[in-house]
Amino acid sequence: MSERLMTRRPRLTVRLRLTLSYAGLLVVSGAAVSCIIWLVFRIVPNYPLTAANPRDLQSGQPPSRAEILDLVVKLSAWTLGFLALVGLVGGWILAGRMLKPLQEITAAARRAASGSLDHRIGLTGIRDEFTDLSDTFDEMLDRLQLSFEQYRRFAANASHELRTPHAVMKTMLEVAQADPGHQDVPQLVKRLAETNQRGIDIVETLLSLTALDNREVEVDPVDLAAVLRSAWPALSAEAAEAGTTLSSELTESVVEGNDVLLHQVVTNLVQNAIRHGGGTVSVRVSGGWLVVRSDGGILDAARVRTFVEPFAKDRYGAGHGLGLALVRRIVEVHRGRLELAPNPDGGLTATVVLRELGFGS
Incomplete structure (x- = not known):
């Protein structure tokens, strides 16, 4: 990155380019008006000019058209110089005020590039392109900070x-x-x-x-109920060993997915319910929905939200915490959603929602 910046040719700053643009626009506009006035005088017939009031002749002969044209040219030159000066000074001030939000965004970007992600721009005022850019940049910093915190944990x-x-x-x-x-x-x-x-x-x-x-997942029509039935013997054996009552309510539900990965989702969710729930676990499949409900102690909603983070459950002494993180990622790959909600009477309900395929799919 530094080598690329060093190889760039020096360029005028945006503020200076805007200033020159404003001044140039004023000068060109003034020159156009001056040319129009000069052309008007050029096309006027070259009649001898006389004063409207005969008494004015005592002060001398009225100016000729050539003298008037010379005066127009001189005044136009002075006017163009004045417009150039006003354009440079006013354009420099105006460009500076317009680009001030961009300077704040640049400063925040440099701080973020140096590793500081806690700074936010927070532009206020009328909504425009700069405030939109500022809000987008702040949202990006929020996501980056959250991602880095999760990565560190x-x-x-x-x-x-x-x-x-x-x-x-x-x-x-x-x-x-x-x-x-x-x-x-x-x-x-x-x-x-x-x-x-x-x-x-x-x-x-x-x-x-x-x-x-890092890879694309091959998907085919898969019956969620059939996936659960194939995993049921192993899950039933684990539930029996743990003294857990395991029940199911299955309805044919064909979704677009990967059979192996969905088998992993079903297995991880039910095993998580068996190992960390109470004595009863129920599983329901219908309409592209997989719902796994377990009883147990009252769970805090804030704690439940951390269950999908890798190893988050270790802080509460329950497992190595990778199962639900893997489930969430598999569901995301399938463009579905995973919802974890504490039950009012204790325990946890995990819901996976996938897009069900119709008969015409």
């Missing part, structure tokens, strides 16, 4: 989560090495496998989130 939590399984495995291995004769090897292997699988799951989910941002 994600990076910090991801590094912590990826470090935790390795630290746990290192500790278990160090204990086993220190006292190998008193170790329950099968139990140790089981715990190592579980901890290693947790790290694998985190890495695979991170890779899935990255892949969704």
Whole structure:
């Protein structure tokens, strides 16, 4: 970027160019008027001029047409010089006032380029192109600041989560090495496998989130109810192990989507309800809607909004927090929407809305 700026040829500033434009316009307009006056006198017949009042002849002969034309030319030259001066001074002041909002926007852009995203322009006054640009720039800074804050939280939590399984495995291995004769090897292997699988799951989910941002997703007509039925045996087994009552209400609902990714959405939402909800989970599919409702404790709406952020749930001690983040990204890729709402009587309702295909689609 700096090399490109250094290679640019020096140019007149916008303020100076506007000033020259204003002055030039005034001079050209004055010159046009002067030319018209001169032409008028040129086409007037060259009759001898006399005074309207005979008594005025005592002061001398009236001027001839040639003398009048010379006077017009001289006065026009002085007038054009005056207009050029007024145009330069007035144009410089007027251009400065008009470009002041642009200078504020430029200063804010430079601050943002240096890494400061907390400054806002906030132009006031009559709505025009500059205020529109200012509002758009402020909105962009809001989104950038939010994105960077989410990225910092994600990076910090991801590094912590990826470090935790390795630290746990290192500790278990160090204990086993220190006292190998008193170790329950099968139990140790089981715990190592579980901890290693947790790290694998985190890495695979991170890779899935990255892949969704960098590739096109192939879509076909998919029946959401059929997707849920294919995932139901594994989900039922997990619910039974957790002591959770799992029920469903399924209606054929054909949407445009990717079967594998939608299977991931269904699995993650129901697993999240089983693992972090109460003792009852209900699933309903109808009209392009997938609704997963679980009971449990009363949830705060502000806390629920953080559930779709990667690792956000860790702050409340519930899971590694990537499942709902992946669900949200998959739904966004399908041009749908994910809604999380706390139930008045406790628990959470997750709703995925996709575009249902009609019979003529």
